[in-house]
Amino acid sequence: MKWTRVLTVVFIIAFFALFMFLPLYTVIAEGLRWAYIVEVFKSPFYVQGLINCFYIGVVVTILVFLIAVPLAFIADRYDFAGKKWVTGMMLLPMILPPFVGALGFTQIFGKMGALNSLLTALQIVPDGGGPDWLAGNGRFFVVCLVEALHLYPILYLNTSTALGNIDPSLEEAAQNLGSSAWMRFRRITLPLIRPGLFAGCIIVFIWSLTELGTPLMLGYNRVTPVQIFNGVTELGSNPLPYALVFILLVVAAGLYIVSRMLFGQEGHAMLLKGAGTGGSSRLSGWKSLGAFLPFLVVTLIATLPHLGVVLLSFSRDWYRTVLPSVFTLDHYAMALSHADVVRSIRNSLIYSGTAMFVCVAFGVAIALLTVRWKPRGWQIFDILSMMPLAIPGIILAFGYLSMTTRYEILSRIMNPIENPTLLLILAYAMRRLPYVVRAASAGLQQTPIDFEHAALNLGASGWTALRRITVPLITANLIAGALFAFAFSMLEVSDSLILAQTNEHYPITRAIYELSMILGFGPYVACAFGVWAMLFLATTIFVATRLLGRKIGAMFRF
Amino acid sequence: MISIRLQGIEKSYGTTPVLQGIDLEIESGELFFLLGPSGCGKSTLLRIIAGFLPATGGRVFFGDDDVTRLAPERRDAGMVFQSYALWPHMTVFQNVAFGLEIRKLGKAEIERQVMETLGFVGLEKLRDRPIPQLSGGQQQRVALARALVIQPRVLLLDEPLSNLDAKLRLDMRAEIRRICKEAGLTTLYVTHDQKEALSMADRLAVLDNGILQQVGAPRDVYRRPINAFVADFIGESNFVTGRISRREGAAAEIESPWGILHSTTVADSLAPGDPCLVCIRPESIRFAANGESLPNTLTMTLRHATYLGEIGQWGLEIHGQHLKAFEMQPPTRTVDQEYRCSIAPADAIVIPADTTTAAASQSTS
Numbered sequence: 001m002k003w004t005r006v007l008t009v010v011f012i013i014a015f016f017a018l019f020m021f022l023p024l025y026t027v028i029a030e031g032l033r034w035a036y037i038v039e040v041f042k043s044p045f046y047v048q049g050l051i052n053c054f055y056i057g058v059v060v061t062i063l064v065f066l067i068a069v070p071l072a073f074i075a076d077r078y079d080f081a082g083k084k085w086v087t088g089m090m091l092l093p094m095i096l097p098p099f100v101g102a103l104g105f106t107q108i109f110g111k112m113g114a115l116n117s118l119l120t121a122l123q124i125v126p127d128g129g130g131p132d133w134l135a136g137n138g139r140f141f142v143v144c145l146v147e148a149l150h151l152y153p154i155l156y157l158n159t160s161t162a163l164g165n166i167d168p169s170l171e172e173a174a175q176n177l178g179s180s181a182w183m184r185f186r187r188i189t190l191p192l193i194r195p196g197l198f199a200g201c202i203i204v205f206i207w208s209l210t211e212l213g214t215p216l217m218l219g220y221n222r223v224t225p226v227q228i229f230n231g232v233t234e235l236g237s238n239p240l241p242y243a244l245v246f247i248l249l250v251v252a253a254g255l256y257i258v259s260r261m262l263f264g265q266e267g268h269a270m271l272l273k274g275a276g277t278g279g280s281s282r283l284s285g286w287k288s289l290g291a292f293l294p295f296l297v298v299t300l301i302a303t304l305p306h307l308g309v310v311l312l313s314f315s316r317d318w319y320r321t322v323l324p325s326v327f328t329l330d331h332y333a334m335a336l337s338h339a340d341v342v343r344s345i346r347n348s349l350i351y352s353g354t355a356m357f358v359c360v361a362f363g364v365a366i367a368l369l370t371v372r373w374k375p376r377g378w379q380i381f382d383i384l385s386m387m388p389l390a391i392p393g394i395i396l397a398f399g400y401l402s403m404t405t406r407y408e409i410l411s412r413i414m415n416p417i418e419n420p421t422l423l424l425i426l427a428y429a430m431r432r433l434p435y436v437v438r439a440a441s442a443g444l445q446q447t448p449i450d451f452e453h454a455a456l457n458l459g460a461s462g463w464t465a466l467r468r469i470t471v472p473l474i475t476a477n478l479i480a481g482a483l484f485a486f487a488f489s490m491l492e493v494s495d496s497l498i499l500a501q502t503n504e505h506y507p508i509t510r511a512i513y514e515l516s517m518i519l520g521f522g523p524y525v526a527c528a529f530g531v532w533a534m535l536f537l538a539t540t541i542f543v544a545t546r547l548l549g550r551k552i553g554a555m556f557r558f
Numbered sequence: 559m560i561s562i563r564l565q566g567i568e569k570s571y572g573t574t575p576v577l578q579g580i581d582l583e584i585e586s587g588e589l590f591f592l593l594g595p596s597g598c599g600k601s602t603l604l605r606i607i608a609g610f611l612p613a614t615g616g617r618v619f620f621g622d623d624d625v626t627r628l629a630p631e632r633r634d635a636g637m638v639f640q641s642y643a644l645w646p647h648m649t650v651f652q653n654v655a656f657g658l659e660i661r662k663l664g665k666a667e668i669e670r671q672v673m674e675t676l677g678f679v680g681l682e683k684l685r686d687r688p689i690p691q692l693s694g695g696q697q698q699r700v701a702l703a704r705a706l707v708i709q710p711r712v713l714l715l716d717e718p719l720s721n722l723d724a725k726l727r728l729d730m731r732a733e734i735r736r737i738c739k740e741a742g743l744t745t746l747y748v749t750h751d752q753k754e755a756l757s758m759a760d761r762l763a764v765l766d767n768g769i770l771q772q773v774g775a776p777r778d779v780y781r782r783p784i785n786a787f788v789a790d791f792i793g794e795s796n797f798v799t800g801r802i803s804r805r806e807g808a809a810a811e812i813e814s815p816w817g818i819l820h821s822t823t824v825a826d827s828l829a830p831g832d833p834c835l836v837c838i839r840p841e842s843i844r845f846a847a848n849g850e851s852l853p854n855t856l857t858m859t860l861r862h863a864t865y866l867g868e869i870g871q872w873g874l875e876i877h878g879q880h881l882k883a884f885e886m887q888p889p890t891r892t893v894d895q896e897y898r899c900s901i902a903p904a905d906a907i908v909i910p911a912d913t914t915t916a917a918a919s920q921s922t923s
Contacts, residue, residue, distance in 0.1 A: 450643035453610050456630040457637040458657030458708055465631075468656070472647045 004463070005373055008365045015362060016384050019426050023399025024249070024391070026406050030239070031246025040243045046227065050247065053209050053223040056144055060208035061201050063148035064155050067298055069197070072159035074295075078281055080288035086295035091153050093302040097491045097537075098150035099213030099509065100530035103516060103523060104308025106218060109133035109142055114308070139220045146218070147208045149302040154207075155200035162196025163189070195262075202259040203389070206252045210392030213493035213509070217516065224248060225394050225494070232401065232498055245398045249391075256390040306534065313527035331521070331528035341529055343504065344511035351421065351507055352489035355428035359485040360478060362429070363436030364471075370437075371444040372452075385437040388430050393494035400427055401498060420499045424507065427495040432485035439481025443474030476547045483544035487537050508533055559586035559742055560621040560711050562607065568615035569602055569768075576602050577768045580616065584712075584746060584761075589738050591755040592748045594765035595791065600748045601640075603765070604716050607746065609633050620711050636710030636743075640717040642701040644689045650676070650700050651685040657708035675707040678737065695726045702734070706741060713738065713745040719754065731758050752792050756780060764788050782823065785909055789837040796838045796881040799911060802830050810908060812836055815877050820853045821906040833911035842905035843874070843883035845897055852900040859896050874899065 031037075040046045075087050108114045116130025125131075134142060170192070171184050179187070212225040220226070224244050231241035283291055313331050315324025335341055363385075369375070370382045388396070400423050404411045414422040447470065455465035471478070496509045506514065512533070515526035567580040576599045584590040594600045605611040607618055609630030617626045625633050644653050651672055658668045676682045679699040684692065692700065698718060705713060718734065719727045735758045738745045749755055755762045756776040763773040764787075772784040783789035786797060800814035802824075810824045812834060819836055828834055846855055861880065862873030870888025874881045874897075883899070891897070 448641060448643060450639045450641050451645055453608075453630070454637070454639060454643040454645070454704070455656065456610075457608060457633075457635065458704070459631050459634070459660045460656070461631055464660065469645055473645070 005369075005375070008369065009375070012362060012365055012369070012381065012384075019400075019430050020384075020387065020391070020396070023396055023403045026403040027242070027245050027249055027395060027399045030402050030406065031242040031244075031249075033243065036240055036243035037247070040240055040247065043240075045222075046224070046240065046244065048222050049224040049227045049244075052140070052220075053225065055140070056147065056211070056215075056223065057205045057209035059141075059144040060147045060151065061205045063144060064152045064204045065201065067148065067152040068155035068200075069159055071294060071298065072156050072163060074291050075160055076163040078283045078287075078291050080283040080291040082292050086292060086299065089299045090156055090295065092299060093150050094153045096150070096303065096306045096534060097213070097493070097509075097530075098146050098211075098305075099217055099491070099493045100309055100512065100527075100534065101150070101305030102146055102214050102217035103527055103530060104305040104310075104312060105142055105146055106134070106523075107312055108304070108308045109138070134218070139218060143215050143218050143220045144208075146214050146305060147211055149305070150214075151204045151207055152298070152302070154204055155197070158196045158200030159193060162193035165196075166192050198262065199259055202255050206255055206390065206392060210248055210252065210394050210494075212394050212497060216497070217513070228394060228398060229497060232398075233501070235402075235405070241398070242402065245395055249395050252390065252392055252395065309527045309530050309534075312524055313531045315524065331524045332532070334521070334525050335528040335532060338515075338525065340503065340506065340511055340514070341525075344506045344508050347421075347500075347505060348490050348507040348509075351424045351428060352486050354425045355432065355489050356482050356486040358425065358429035359433050359436040360482050362433060363440045363481060364478065366433075366437045367440035367444050368466075371441050372449070386434050388432075389434045393431060393492070394498065396431065397427055397495040397498040400495075416499050417501050420501065420505050423499050424495060424505075427499060428489035428492055429485075431492065431495065432488055435484045435488070436478075436481035439477045439484070440474060443477030444470070447473045480544040480547040483540050483547075487540040487544070491533060491537055560744055561586045561588075561619075562590075562712050562744060562746060563619040564603075564607070564616065565619070566616035567603065567606060567613050567618070569599070569606060569611070570614050575768055577606075577613075580765075580768075580770055582763060582770065582773065584744060586621075586744050587742050589735060589745045589747065589758065589760045591759035591762035592746060592765055593752060593755045593762050593792070594750065596750055598765045599768040600750075600765050601716060604637075604714055604746065604748045607712075608635050608637050608714055634708070634711045635714055636705030636708060636712070637714040638698075638701045638705050638716065638718045640720060642697050642721075644697055644700055644704070646689050648689065649685070650681065650687050650689070650692070653689065653700055654704045654707050657704065661708065671707055672703075675703045678706070678740075679703045679733075694722050695730065698722060698730060702737065706737070706743075710743070713741075713743045715745065715747040717749055718747070719749070719751070727754075734758070756792070764791060766791070781907075783837065783907065783909065784825075786835055786837065789907065789909070794840050794882060796840065796843075798836045798838070798879065800834050800836055800908075802828050802832045802834055802908075805830050809903070812906075812908060815879070816856055819901070819906055820903040821908045822903045823906065824908040825910055827910055828908060834908050835911050837907040837909060838881070838901055839905065839907075840871075840882045840884045842901055843872075843881065844900050844902070845885065845891075846900045850898075850900075853903055854901040854906060855898055856900070857896055858899050860891055860893055863891055863893055 040050075071090065075083065106113075110116075111130065111132040111134075113133075115133065116125060119125045119130055120127050132138065166189065171188055210225055212229055215221070215223045216226050216229065221230070224247075228241045228244050228248075231238055231244075235241060311324055313335075314327045314329070316328045316330070366381055366385045370378050370385075401416060404414055404416060404423065414420075416423050451469050451473065452465045455469045456462070460468065490507075491509055492507075493509050496507045497513060500506050500510045508529070512526045512529050515529060516523050518525075562582075562584040564580050564582040567577055568575070569577040580603060592600045592603065602611060606613045609625070609628060613626065617624055619625065620633070620635070645656075648656070654672045654675060655668050658671060663671070673682060673685070676685060679702055681696060681699050681703065684696060684700075689697065689700070698721075701718070715734070719730055722730060731754060734747075747755075747758070759776050761773065761775050762779060764771040764779065766787055772779055772788045774782075779788065780792055783792060783795075786795075789795040789797075798814050798816060798819075800812040800819065802810050803813045803818070804811040805824070805828065808824055809820070809822045810828065812819045812821060814836060821836065825834075844852075846852060856876060858874040858876045858881070860872055861875050864871040864873075865888065868886065870885045870891070872883040872885065872891070874883055
């Protein structure tokens with residue numbers, strides 16, 4: 001057992017060294033060149049990109065804060081009819097890829113789109129005379145809106161967990177001492193949830209700052225991630241994207257470190273506790289409806305882009321009307337018969353399926369290491385395994401790309417232009433590893449060590465105890481974690497867009513992007529394909545939630 | 559059958575000592591109890607014997623076999639966990655069969671032995687039940703069967719009855735003793751429940767603050783506690799300080815604030831002039847009949863009376879000190895009235911005063 005443990009540690013370290021630190025190092029080594037950085041800041045084109053994505057980050061974080069925090073408070077403080085249902089729906093946007101939703105928004109907000117048609121129908125604007133919502137700053141705000149509607153569950157979960165972890169007696173004690181509601185909030189509640197709030201905001205900010213799929217699909221091209229993506233193919237003649245990635249990395253890492261330094265300890269302690277209940281008061285009648293409605297409205301708005309996608313996918317023609325004029329199933333048939341589509345499904349299944357197994361193997365190993373074996377310095381592995389959450393996908397993907405060009409030996413084994421399979425699998429696995437680690441760790445923490453001791457006591461070896469007792473007991477967690485890893489890999493955007501460069505190796509998301517670029521029927525087929533993908537994702541997530549029970553929230557906490 | 563021998567077991571976490579120089583021999587076939595308050599180190603000692611924790615120093619022997627460095631899975635020490643640790647994903651049968659499967663027995667043989675053991679604990683009919691559907695008492699028996707079926711060299715029980723309700727606990731005491739004795743196992747039973755220990759043990763050891771305070775048969779430990787901690791932990795005790803004024807063999811006269819006390823139960827180490835502690839069990843205080851003149855007859859004032867049915871629990875006061883007394887079939891007695899009470903010299907247990915302070919300071923440290 002001792003040697004197995006040493007070997008496990010070696011494998012884990014090698015995995016992180018090769019597929020997290022080496023790409024990051026490459027990004028730094030290639031990007032940290034003074035000349036490049038100066039060049040970037042001299043170019044108004046790139047500076048504008050950086051400013052724009054910074055603005056996106058700020059606006060999205062504010063929007064998310066405004067949506068998520070009040071709702072988290074309502075859910076924590078009050079019980080009302082349908083609460084379980086609407087609070088469950090709050091997680092829905094997590095599983096609706098904004099990348100696909102953006103397709104829907106393009107239609108809805110287009111000059112001849114559904115919104116203007118609605119306004120025309122209501123006789124607010126003349127036919128064909130509605131504003132182009134996507135022109136000027138409109139496109140910027142639509143990007144922000146789509147991202148905010150995708151990311152608010154993160155802050156919602158962080159806030160509700162932080163609130164749930166507050167022992168109600170802490171506030172009761174303040175009340176008992178005569179403190180008013182506002183005073184209690186300011187002096188007791190807010191300081192206690194601040195780490196959770198802050199951590200959630202930081203993650204939302206980093207995610208929106210580095211998001212590639214949404215601005216790309218909405219055609220908002222003057223942001224750094226899209227500029228990086230567009231530069232990937234001509235890195236030989238223009239190395240500036242290296243510097244851009246480096247700058248993004250510095251910003252993301254800087255923010256992450258600041259948040260850890262400010263709230264690291266407390267924020268982490270929160271992870272281990274389960275969300276508690278208590279201290280909520282029951283609402284009825286109009287008050288109950290008043291608490292229910294905001295949830296419903298937010299959920300409806302959040303699903304709007306995807307409803308748009310669904311409608312688009314069924315429509316033969318959707319132009320100058322509120323709803324499509326003619327419905328058809330042709331796009332679905334086409335989506336599943338198109339050669340590129342079929343191949344991309346096969347590719348995605350291979351990439352994501354293999355990534356899932358890699359994730360489970362490393363996830364279980366890391367969970368065992370950090371929950372059970374706890375060798376000296378085990379905390380490092382805990383931090384390591386959560387790091388992929390803080391590293392934006394575009395940075396890691398770009399790191400993979402540049403490491404295969406920088407090191408000849410790597411370019412021979414895993415050249416993304418010849419065959420990106422291995423790189424994509426590893427990128428997917430690395431990015432989704434935290435979910436599996438978390439699921440497996442939660443399982444181990446809930447399984448008393450005595451179960452394993454009892455097996456050892458009866459003469460079972462450590463390995464047998466693991467195989468016969470521990471693994472069966474945490475199977476539900478493992479399956480759930482694996483499904484998450486699988487489902488999110490299937491709809492992974494930045495890795496797929498950057499690493500898959502040839503037609504025959506496109507995964508689903510890249511295929512959707514390529515389809516949407518085809519004029520005419522392209523967007524419709526892309527939508528139909530997107531609906532297939534969402535159905536698939538929804539089913540997987542549904543099964544996973546069933547297996548995980550109410551621990552689902554724990555998967556998305558940071 | 560095989561003995562368990564502990565030689566100078568030490569355990570500390572950082573600089574905090576948990577066990578200090580534990581020497582103990584549990585004879586083969588003996589039902590031995592390790593008794594102590596929570597946090598005294600008893601479960602730690604059990605886990606060291608089972609092999610789940612490494613000792614900081616000392617050795618563990620099963621018979622002549624030094625098992626100190628042996629992995630837990632190679633010790634052949636059946637253990638019943640406080641939580642039972644029954645695997646919830648297996649049935650009763652699968653739980654019990656596990657150890658035999660590890661030992662690579664044939665299918666038929668496993669079936670035979672498991673059923674035999676389940677019969678032994680009276681659970682044959684529940685063989686295919688999932689664990690969560692069992693009552694506490696049934697789970698307890700499965701845990702016992704699982705440990706017994708492998709015919710372990712020694713049996714280790716970690717507070718096995720603490721999760722059962724009071725009535726069931728009484729039934730299971732006799733049941734566990736019967737099973738251990740019939741199987742002829744050397745058993746180490748850890749508990750904080752002194753009644754459990756007194757009623758079941760062949761011998762017991764009292765552990766406090768990582769030090770073995772006293773080892774002996776239940777009756778001896780109860781009748782002749784070695785220090786104030788043991789006297790107070792095993793049963794209840796009233797204490798009065800004093801000084802030995804005369805000593806003849808096991809008998810002595812003690813000067814105390816209550817006057818001269820006579821005892822025939824005196825620690826060997828005490829000589830005239832030594833400070834001492836007289837320990838009097840509540841049931842040893844007798845109300846004297848009128849005109850009766852017995853040694854150690856004292857006048858006490860009744861301050862509190864609690865009627866508990868079969869016994870009366872009295873709060874008595876003498877020279878400002880409060881005592882507790884039990885009386886079977888209690889008559890009606892009047893509070894704040896003076897009564898003449900006596901203590902038989904054999905029931906006045908005299909222990910050295912310094913061990914008291916040692917034990918007392920240990921228990922507060």
